[in-house]
Amino acid sequence: MRGTLRAIAIAITATFVAAACGGGAGPGTQATGTPAATAAKPKFELAHYAYGIQTKGKIRIGTREDNIPFGRKDPATNKFEGFDIDIAREIAKGIFGNVADIDQHIEYVPVVSATRIPTLQEGKADFVIATFTINEDRKKQIDFSDVYFNTGQRILVKKDNSTIKEVADLNGKRVCSAKGSTSEVNIRREAPQAILELQDTYPPCLILLQQGRVDAVSTDETILFGLVKQDPNTKIVGRYFSAEPYGIGIKKDTGDRVGFAAFINSQLTAMFSDGRWAKIYKAHITPVSGDEKTKP
Amino acid sequence: MRPDTWWMFTDPAILRFFGNGLLETLSLSVVSVILSFVVALVFALMRLSTRPWVRYPAVLYIETIRALPVLLLIVYFGIKGSALFRPVFGPDFELSRYWAGVLGLSLYTSAVLAEIIRAGILSLPRGQTEAARALGLSYPQSMRHVILPQALRLMVPAMMSQLTTVIKDTSLVGTIGVFELLRQGRVIFTQYFNPIEVFLFVAVVYFVICFVLSQASRRLELGRAPPEARVKMQEVELRDGAA
Amino acid sequence: MGIILEYPEQYLYPYGLFITLQLSVVSLLGSLVLGTLIALFRVGPLAPLRWIGGGYVEFFRNTPLLVQLFFLYFATPYVGIYLGSNESFAFNAAVLGLTLYHAAYVAEVVRGGLLGVDKGQIEAARSLGLSYAGMLRYVQLPQTFRMVVPPLGNIGIALVKNTSLAATIGLADLLFAAEIVESRTFRAEEAFGAVALLYLTLTVPLGILVNWLERRMLLVR
Numbered sequence: 118m119r120g121t122l123r124a125i126a127i128a129i130t131a132t133f134v135a136a137a138c139g140g141g142a143g144p145g146t147q148a149t150g151t152p153a154a155t156a157a158k159p160k161f162e163l164a165h166y167a168y169g170i171q172t173k174g175k176i177r178i179g180t181r182e183d184n185i186p187f188g189r190k191d192p193a194t195n196k197f198e199g200f201d202i203d204i205a206r207e208i209a210k211g212i213f214g215n216v217a218d219i220d221q222h223i224e225y226v227p228v229v230s231a232t233r234i235p236t237l238q239e240g241k242a243d244f245v246i247a248t249f250t251i252n253e254d255r256k257k258q259i260d261f262s263d264v265y266f267n268t269g270q271r272i273l274v275k276k277d278n279s280t281i282k283e284v285a286d287l288n289g290k291r292v293c294s295a296k297g298s299t300s301e302v303n304i305r306r307e308a309p310q311a312i313l314e315l316q317d318t319y320p321p322c323l324i325l326l327q328q329g330r331v332d333a334v335s336t337d338e339t340i341l342f343g344l345v346k347q348d349p350n351t352k353i354v355g356r357y358f359s360a361e362p363y364g365i366g367i368k369k370d371t372g373d374r375v376g377f378a379a380f381i382n383s384q385l386t387a388m389f390s391d392g393r394w395a396k397i398y399k400a401h402i403t404p405v406s407g408d409e410k411t412k413p
Numbered sequence: 414m415r416p417d418t419w420w421m422f423t424d425p426a427i428l429r430f431f432g433n434g435l436l437e438t439l440s441l442s443v444v445s446v447i448l449s450f451v452v453a454l455v456f457a458l459m460r461l462s463t464r465p466w467v468r469y470p471a472v473l474y475i476e477t478i479r480a481l482p483v484l485l486l487i488v489y490f491g492i493k494g495s496a497l498f499r500p501v502f503g504p505d506f507e508l509s510r511y512w513a514g515v516l517g518l519s520l521y522t523s524a525v526l527a528e529i530i531r532a533g534i535l536s537l538p539r540g541q542t543e544a545a546r547a548l549g550l551s552y553p554q555s556m557r558h559v560i561l562p563q564a565l566r567l568m569v570p571a572m573m574s575q576l577t578t579v580i581k582d583t584s585l586v587g588t589i590g591v592f593e594l595l596r597q598g599r600v601i602f603t604q605y606f607n608p609i610e611v612f613l614f615v616a617v618v619y620f621v622i623c624f625v626l627s628q629a630s631r632r633l634e635l636g637r638a639p640p641e642a643r644v645k646m647q648e649v650e651l652r653d654g655a656a
Numbered sequence: 657m658g659i660i661l662e663y664p665e666q667y668l669y670p671y672g673l674f675i676t677l678q679l680s681v682v683s684l685l686g687s688l689v690l691g692t693l694i695a696l697f698r699v700g701p702l703a704p705l706r707w708i709g710g711g712y713v714e715f716f717r718n719t720p721l722l723v724q725l726f727f728l729y730f731a732t733p734y735v736g737i738y739l740g741s742n743e744s745f746a747f748n749a750a751v752l753g754l755t756l757y758h759a760a761y762v763a764e765v766v767r768g769g770l771l772g773v774d775k776g777q778i779e780a781a782r783s784l785g786l787s788y789a790g791m792l793r794y795v796q797l798p799q800t801f802r803m804v805v806p807p808l809g810n811i812g813i814a815l816v817k818n819t820s821l822a823a824t825i826g827l828a829d830l831l832f833a834a835e836i837v838e839s840r841t842f843r844a845e846e847a848f849g850a851v852a853l854l855y856l857t858l859t860v861p862l863g864i865l866v867n868w869l870e871r872r873m874l875l876v877r
Contacts (some may be wrong), residue, residue, distance in 0.1 A: 182600055192600060239495055320604065324608070328733035347606070373504075482818065482831065483817070484820045485820055493844040608730035620715060627717070651765070651811050651814060
């Protein structure tokens with residue numbers, strides 16, 4: 118009888134020893150970043166949320182991985198790129214200084230429309246920048262920065278489609294959009310008889326459209342621009358039927374996000390005024406939209 | 414209708430991208446198997462105990478976990494992993510997506526391996542323990558030096574086949590945002606719109622690894638395991654392995 | 657699928673349970689039929705059929721089910737195969753994927769059962785004057801049946817658990833219900849706990865039944 122207990126004790130000890138070894142065998146990619154070695158590192162108050170990020174040496178940014186032109190992971194380089202990504206990098210530079218490779222301080226947390234709010238509430242990301250429309254419902258659950266991008270919802274159809282011209286034409290048609298997005302809600306409101314096919318992200322919607330499994334894809338115009346660029350056999354139709362101001366999502370401050378929203382807003386304002394925003398717009402949005410802007 | 418993109422598999426950058434995913438897949442499987450083996454050993458021994466208060470918690474753990482879909486465990490830890498550990502490790506604790514995946518996989522695999530180990534121990538003739546005890550070895554000593562080495566050797570094929578299951582199951586960890594092989598494939602096909610090429614390629618990579626492993630495990634003879642153990646091993650392989 | 661999301665939350669669970677059950681039953685029947693056919697290929701006299709059977713089993717057992725499901729859902733239309741109408745596409749893809757995958761396991765079990773009957777017994781039965789049909793009826797099939805039923809039950813349990821993968825291609829099954837409810841209420845414990853209990857009510861009784869059959873089988877032997 119006493120023997121049994123001892124056997125268990127031995128086994129448990131073995132568990133911890135081997136667990137420690139197992140832990141050591143973890144992948145290198147999971148290691149926390151080395152502290153920045155730049156002189157130009159900005160100073161923050163101890164209580165400021167950015168101080169904690171600076172100390173950890175890593176900021177976690179929730180973003181999309183397949184959403185041209187805003188955020189995507191480029192298979193050729195294994196790096197994230199896009200409009201949202203570059204805005205996020207500028208904010209990270211506001212914390213870690215103007216280092217050459219800011220990505221060493223960034224951990225990208227891939228999100229889809231439906232996981233953006235949980236990602237923030239569970240504290241998995243410091244902020245989420247992922248074509249995130251500011252609205253009242255969401256404001257009850259999380260905080261938003263100021264608007265950093267403005268667009269509106271339209272409709273994508275195949276080039277030879279002549280029956281869908283406005284949002285009302287979507288009634289009775291199969292329409293693809295992203296689960297948990299404002300686009301989904303807007304379609305329900307504007308075309309209640311539309312049959313919704315919901316995917317995690319928009320490229321699978323484009324695949325369903327190409328295959329004729331849906332009649333239209335509907336979401337924010339700028340995202341549709343990105344899809345048209347990927348498949349020239351499609352076209353965008355209809356007027357805006359919603360306004361989609363994008364903001365950066367932050368967890369509500371319950372004493373654990375002190376000064377963070379204000380910090381992000383100050384970074385955005387600086388980007389609007391010193392031309393960085395315009396440069397990023399030109400690099401990512403202009404190639405798909407054709408226009409140029411200096412502020413949202 | 415759509416341009417052929419088979420050429421992409423000759424591009425070193427694309428192969429490196431898949432390679433990163435493959436490394437993550439292998440790392441996930443190896444870490445999960447090591448962790449779950451250790452936990453499994455504990456639960457297997459607990460379940461063999463004669464004391465009900467040691468045995469029943471182990472029965473509950475094993476039978477509950479292996480009756481649940483592993484994807485459910487992974488998704489749950491993906492959402493709630495950090496919050497779950499904060500009472501223990503403090504309010505700033507973060508469980509990365511990688512470790513959330515490892516946790517989900519290990520929890521499930523440990524319950525399965527515990528059954529395999531237990532079957533191995535039970536399949537040894539009772540005379541083994543009795544002889545060891547008669548030689549003056551204590552229960553832990555006879556376990557450590559006589560029973561476990563034999564039982565584990567008997568169980569090697571079953572454990573190897575479980576490893577192929579874990580490798581296949583790592584594909585589920587992509588759903589919580591870990592960039593393993595299949596998830597890297599998703600990133601590619603949503604940008605190049607070539608699901609045929611990507612999924613065939615990914616399937617072949619998985620196939621090569623798992624096929625080699627399963628052939629190797631089949632080569633290793635099961636030894637003279639009594640029918641009870643063989644039935645148990647087949648049960649575990651089919652009920653918990655076919656995922 | 658659109659309609660389901662408009663269901664109030666309390667309907668998500670019963671609907672999800674219904675989808676999970678539907679997927680399980682249809683795919684189990686499918687994989688029993690297909691698996692038996694492949695097993696017959698594998699023990700049959702025709703070498704090409706044996707190779708096809710063997711290749712099938714190895715390929716489907718050694719690739720993740722999720723890869724197979726993604727292929728069926730996203731890639732098949734590009735090769736001109738439409739798995740049903742737009743409404744039923746996801747369900748059909750899930751059933752087909754689950755069927756193809758588990759048929760490989762069924763095939764191995766049935767093959768083992770067919771080969772597992774002692775040749776001597778078959779010959780003895782024939783020499784006692786039993787016709788081939790009589791031998792099958794009284795000697796071979798009862799033994800094969802006893803040998804394959806518990807393992808097939810185990811495959812059934814695996815299949816019920818594996819239906820959860822259908823949520824990844826947008827089918828509103830039990831796991832999908834948990835994810836949706838969690839994303840609306842942020843109460844993961846309740847959302848997932850309820851679904852875990854529902855899965856347990858499906859798999860645990862099945863498991864007990866199969867274990868009972870396993871024990872009985874051993875005694876009879």
